[in-house]
Amino acid sequence: MRHEQHRCGLDRGRNHGRGFAARGMMKMMMGGRGPFGRGFGDFGGGFGGWDDESGGRGGRGGGRGRGRMFAGGELRLVLLRLVAEQDRHGYELIKAIEELTGGEYAPSPGVVYPTLSLLVDEGLLAEVAGEGSRKAFTVTEGGRAELAEKAAEADALVERLKAFGEQRQRHSSPPVRRAMHNLKVALGQRLMGGLDDGVAHQIADILDEAARRIERL
Structure with missing residues (x-):
């Protein structure tokens, strides 16, 4: 019984972490400050930027x-x-x-x-x-x-x-930048309507899978 409760607690912790990471990543992409720092690239914040x-x-x-x-x-x-x-x-x-x-x-x-x-x-x-x-x-x-x-x-x-x-x-690719912009728009629309943990987990799965596929290219 204790083992099952411990495992369920770990699962909830992982799911909560995934939801937090997904929300943080999407906030970062939209130019805000997430758990990993400020936004990046065409998602809104810039890798650096020129003054x-x-x-x-x-x-x-x-x-x-x-x-x-x-x-x-x-x-x-x-x-x-x-x-x-x-x-x-x-x-x-x-x-x-x-x-x-x-x-x-x-x-x-x-x-x-x-x-x-x-x-x-x-x-x-x-x-x-x-x-x-x-x-x-x-x-x-x-x-x-x-x-x-x-x-x-x-x-x-x-x-x-x-x-x-x-x-x-x-050092840039117009098709990739277009796709990044489309992702920014799609995420922005989802964030405007609110984001519960279930949707956050689904979006995290999509982003994780995209990252794995890009790494395998």
Whole structure:
């Protein structure tokens, strides 16, 4: 009798542990903090991620740990270079940088707009009328003169952004990232409706089996 009670207790403990682990894993995948740490990759938290110059988070998680995409003054030069190519407003500049990296990094508005304001204050950019109520920026003669002095540095920064995107693309797989996104959405829908231990165990079984199959590839 005692043996049966002990075994039942162990089974309940294992089941409780599996349910806890499953809930924790799903919370982690959705970008929260689970029993194993913060979220990861395309599931929401990023393996690391890049910080922009202000220390604010930008981009889509980086695989090499936390770091800075731009050192002091580099974002300023990149923005100046992009506006010199054509007049743009803030959002267009963020998208332009994202396009340079193949969609792998985008600076946060919280650092881009203050940098643009600084460039205007320095007389290197000027505000012009844009589409609708949005202000666009154009380069001034002073801005073109600074770019001429720092042309090699600006070119190197643009090439670095492109190389970053190319490197990330070589180490990623669009089909896998799509499947990861679909899993994130499916788990998010289940979590919104609540998750009892029985469902948590079923989801844990599915995830465990997927992990075993991936390991055998």
